[in-house]
Amino acid sequence: MSSDWISFDFGALIDSFWATTFDGLTLGAIYALVALGYTLVYGVLNLINFAHSEVFIAGAFAVVFFLSALGFGPSAPTLPIGMLILDLVLAGIIAMVVSGGTAVLVERIAYKPLRNRGASRLAFLISAIGMSFVLQYIFYEWRGATAEPAVTMFRPKPIFEVFGSIIDSQQLTIFIAAVVMMVCVDQIVQRTKLGRGIRAVAQDPDTATLMGVNKERIIVATFAIGGFLAGAAALFYVMRVPSGVFYMGGFILGIKAFTAAVLGGIGNVRGALLGGLLVGLIGNYGATILGDSQWTDVVIFIVLILVLMIRPNGILGSNLGEARV
Amino acid sequence: MALLEIKDLEVRYGRIKAVEEISVDVDASEIVVLIGANGAGKTTTMRAVSGLLAARTGSITFKGEDVTRLKGHQRVRKGISLVPEGRGIFPGMTVRENLDMGTYALQGKNPESEYDRVFELFPRLKEREKQMGGTMSGGEQQMLAIGRALMANPEVLLLDEPSMGLAPQFIRQIFAIIREINAQGTTVLLVEQNANQALAIADRACVLEAGRLTKTGTGRELLEDSTIRDVYLGG
Numbered sequence A: 001m002s003s004d005w006i007s008f009d010f011g012a013l014i015d016s017f018w019a020t021t022f023d024g025l026t027l028g029a030i031y032a033l034v035a036l037g038y039t040l041v042y043g044v045l046n047l048i049n050f051a052h053s054e055v056f057i058a059g060a061f062a063v064v065f066f067l068s069a070l071g072f073g074p075s076a077p078t079l080p081i082g083m084l085i086l087d088l089v090l091a092g093i094i095a096m097v098v099s100g101g102t103a104v105l106v107e108r109i110a111y112k113p114l115r116n117r118g119a120s121r122l123a124f125l126i127s128a129i130g131m132s133f134v135l136q137y138i139f140y141e142w143r144g145a146t147a148e149p150a151v152t153m154f155r156p157k158p159i160f161e162v163f164g165s166i167i168d169s170q171q172l173t174i175f176i177a178a179v180v181m182m183v184c185v186d187q188i189v190q191r192t193k194l195g196r197g198i199r200a201v202a203q204d205p206d207t208a209t210l211m212g213v214n215k216e217r218i219i220v221a222t223f224a225i226g227g228f229l230a231g232a233a234a235l236f237y238v239m240r241v242p243s244g245v246f247y248m249g250g251f252i253l254g255i256k257a258f259t260a261a262v263l264g265g266i267g268n269v270r271g272a273l274l275g276g277l278l279v280g281l282i283g284n285y286g287a288t289i290l291g292d293s294q295w296t297d298v299v300i301f302i303v304l305i306l307v308l309m310i311r312p313n314g315i316l317g318s319n320l321g322e323a324r325v
Numbered sequence B: 001m002a003l004l005e006i007k008d009l010e011v012r013y014g015r016i017k018a019v020e021e022i023s024v025d026v027d028a029s030e031i032v033v034l035i036g037a038n039g040a041g042k043t044t045t046m047r048a049v050s051g052l053l054a055a056r057t058g059s060i061t062f063k064g065e066d067v068t069r070l071k072g073h074q075r076v077r078k079g080i081s082l083v084p085e086g087r088g089i090f091p092g093m094t095v096r097e098n099l100d101m102g103t104y105a106l107q108g109k110n111p112e113s114e115y116d117r118v119f120e121l122f123p124r125l126k127e128r129e130k131q132m133g134g135t136m137s138g139g140e141q142q143m144l145a146i147g148r149a150l151m152a153n154p155e156v157l158l159l160d161e162p163s164m165g166l167a168p169q170f171i172r173q174i175f176a177i178i179r180e181i182n183a184q185g186t187t188v189l190l191v192e193q194n195a196n197q198a199l200a201i202a203d204r205a206c207v208l209e210a211g212r213l214t215k216t217g218t219g220r221e222l223l224e225d226s227t228i229r230d231v232y233l234g235g
């Protein structure tokens, strides 16, 4: 049966398999960074912070504004490499501060007052969704519906060839930087005193208090870490999708990142990495086969549902520090 | 002056009064026991003393300092440690990591001597250092919970029903260990349903009924009290 609204082209995937894979891993690394924010907060508060997508896009706006102010525009700048790296690192730091600050602000405004009053989980959920909308519409009122002008950071250069496909400098930068950051977060959670506090609050908040853990401080730190990672993700997102910054941009990416967190096992740091990469790959393969990126989300959700039918807690299980690969 | 003074404590859950007019003094190096039926308010009292619940009225004084307004995590640093009802083992941490959590409040102090003390009291914990807390048996978890509380080197150790769900010979062992900990100089406030054995090691004891203290005396006095024998000691 043939129809024009959907068609399957497996040949397209076979032809471009490795290129699709490398690009999927790049996108997946970005999803994974954002997914970590969902997962860490879920770990300590058992709460899906729906406003995390806006935490992310706030950082992306910061990147665009900062780089535009430095003269970056639609075509790649001609800067000495050292200057370029400096600019990008600065943009990353600014995005991390903006996203981290937004995350902490969301915590203070939307969740802490409810926590102090011992509100029900439903109240937290509504507050989370409400906060997400409030931020989205603030961005909308402020910047309108159209995307910010593109800022191109550099023209991707081929670095090496694998299986006949090029891996370029952009893919390599994003993938390596994101994975290094995630390994750092994993090590912080596993090895530092802050990490022990986070895991303790995640597993048993009252007992954590009895051990001398200041739960409120751990919660703020967790939101801040999630925000920093979202800020870093924002830099890489603008790098990969230079004209993707508008008020709904966070929502679109956030859904994928949230899916990644659930797929890997929400509350599980390594699960977020695995889930992110999988969502990146699945989405890209799906879009290639179906010949249209509109289908990406559909494919991702079908896979999510199938996985959750077999493993309801996600691939690696859903407890912070509990599942160890 | 008592080491720990609970004075006119009242705690509510919403509008429900769980305990009221609770006053207990715990002197340094004593074992004080609280007994009472299910729902009498024992856990509520312990959680209020350790700062997990706020006192509505009344005060808690420790070493002469009013700690009523201090948060739970600050009271550990003062030297008050609670082994909670249900043990509160971190299931996804190993035995060693659980013990490490006990040192969280020790800012910068070297806990080596604490590890030695705990492993001497509970050799089993040393053998199981790498086992996940959640996979330990109930009795082992109780040992771990007590050991972990000792890691903070508390001056007063609060124990909420440490014998709950344990086999008789294990219960005897736990009581022997509580005496040992006390002999090493740690003051103990113990909540128990096992009134017989608890009163036998108590310097002083109180009976809690429906949120109020109804009797206090030495352990021996309460053991010999006929109404207490009927209600709590099975006749």
Ligand SMILES: Nc1ncnc2c1ncn2[C@@H]1O[C@H](COP(=O)(O)OP(=O)(O)OP(=O)(O)O)[C@@H](O)[C@H]1O
Pocket (backbone or CB within 6 Å): B013, B016, B017, B018, B036, B037, B038, B039, B040, B041, B042, B043, B044, B045, B085
């Ligand atoms: N979170 C809560 N919300 C409302 N009421 C509570 C809560 N926790 C305890 N209560 C009530 O407070 C009273 C005292 O409870 P508490 O747990 O202190 O009793 P207990 O003496 O420790 O009992 P047990 O021996 O069964 O452990 C009970 O009536 C109980 O139902």
Ligand SMILES: [Mg+2]
Pocket (backbone or CB within 6 Å): B042, B043, B044, B085
């Ligand atoms: Mg109780």
